[in-house]
Amino acid sequence: MTTATDLSTPASRGADRYPNGPLADVWLVCLRELRPVLRDPASIVFGLVQPLVFVALFVPLLDGMSGGALDLQWFVPGVLVMVALFSTAATGSNLQFEMHTGAHERTLVAPVRRWALVVGRALKEMVPLTVQACVLVAVSLPFGFVPHLLGAVAGLGVLAVFGVGFGALSYALALAVREQDWLFWTIQQAVVFPLMILSGMLLPLDEGPGWMQALGAANPLSHVVDAQRALFSGVFDGDAVRGLLAASAVAVVGLAVAVRAMRRG
């Protein structure tokens, strides 16, 4: 004879309306999002194919064009930002898929803080992003890229902060367009490519027209790119600070927009 599974409701945490604390909510959401990534690390490596192609094909080109002024030391930090930009910009599609299937609705009916649902997801972005960045740096080492150790750690930190913010914006876009996949990808592409070109990530903007330089200066991504170049070379100067501030601003704005979108349903 089998006995019934004890499913009695856990004791309440006093007056708290939610069964878990805020950090536990964030952690549980983050962990749930991380599990498939950790179980299938190949997806992280696969995401590096495009950046590696850029490194392999662009560096010789730039080297020749610039007479050696633009080398791996200049290019790799920019590609790290490219990895962060593309991977986090696409992450909202995962939420969109769960909105399609109904899994997202289930989490909305669970007693989890709405803001934690998006913050937990956004924080998860730090892990694959950092792994990808480390792999890219490691692959670049034999070809002459020399990162400053402490600067590289700081650079990855800035990148992670930016990734959380941009990932959050991607989630906000998914929540805004709901089940319209085509609209998500159209907007995503329309935003990502101008941001990339106007950041000086692949080509310097110094020789560009004035309007392009002005747009580049207003682009927070430009500052993140400059910070990566400075930090990976061991230069802790104003560029590094501006990059950190720009990444932080993206994180604050991204999380605020995404939390608002999640609360609105």
Next chain:
Amino acid sequence: MNTRAIDARGLARTFTPRTGEVRAVRGLDLTVEDGELVAFLGPNGAGKSTSMRLLTTLLEPTGGTATVCGHDIRTASAAVRRSIGYVGQGASAGHHQRVRDELVVQARFHGVPRREAADRAERLLADFALEGCAGRTVSTLSGGQRRRLDVAMGMVHGPRLLFLDEPSTGLDPQSRADLWQHVLRMRREHGTTVFASTHYLEEADVFAERVLVMDHGRVIADDTPAGLKAGLAGENGGSGPPPTLDDVFLHLTGRSLRESTVAAPEPTTEGTLP
């Protein structure tokens, strides 16, 4: 304190898309006592799913009041969510997640400690005949297995009230019967109140103790399956074959197709609860 599982008074929800106002739920009056198994029927666009979404705090009402397990759906949405399980029309589990992980995380969302959550997950996997799937990703499950997992996830935290929104739609007859046997057994063992919408009237006839029929945003009939059939038989003067629940349903809601009235849009930016 109100101890009813559901107590709704004049509950209403109006959507205002660009195409014009849609009154999806128009003054829903509804009580469900603890321990009941209630079937919630109605044609497409009748307002069943919107009502469910209101009662599960997925949508904010535009009128009326309701308590679920004694908690106000407007002012105590988190307390409502703690007290209920919800199995929506879609899949509850993430396609890329593993079966056991989803059960554990659902329990953890409800404050069940880690070790106990793992223990509950193992026992529910056995209860729902999913032991062999525990380590598989959800996307590899059959339709019947996925639906059993959805119900298990709705039960893992021991809710007082379980909402099932068309739980057996799309399943073959064997899987439907199997799913209901699991629901009935869990209900018997845990005393859970079950509020289930379905388009399969024979399910309602066999499993439900009480049937609510909704149309045009209101409840238009509320009785036992036998009571509803007896009522129609009486109206027919006892002539002809004994009416089925299908006959009752068509008598109450008419024979015209309702696809064109399925106008209640997805909740986009309007009034969801925090």
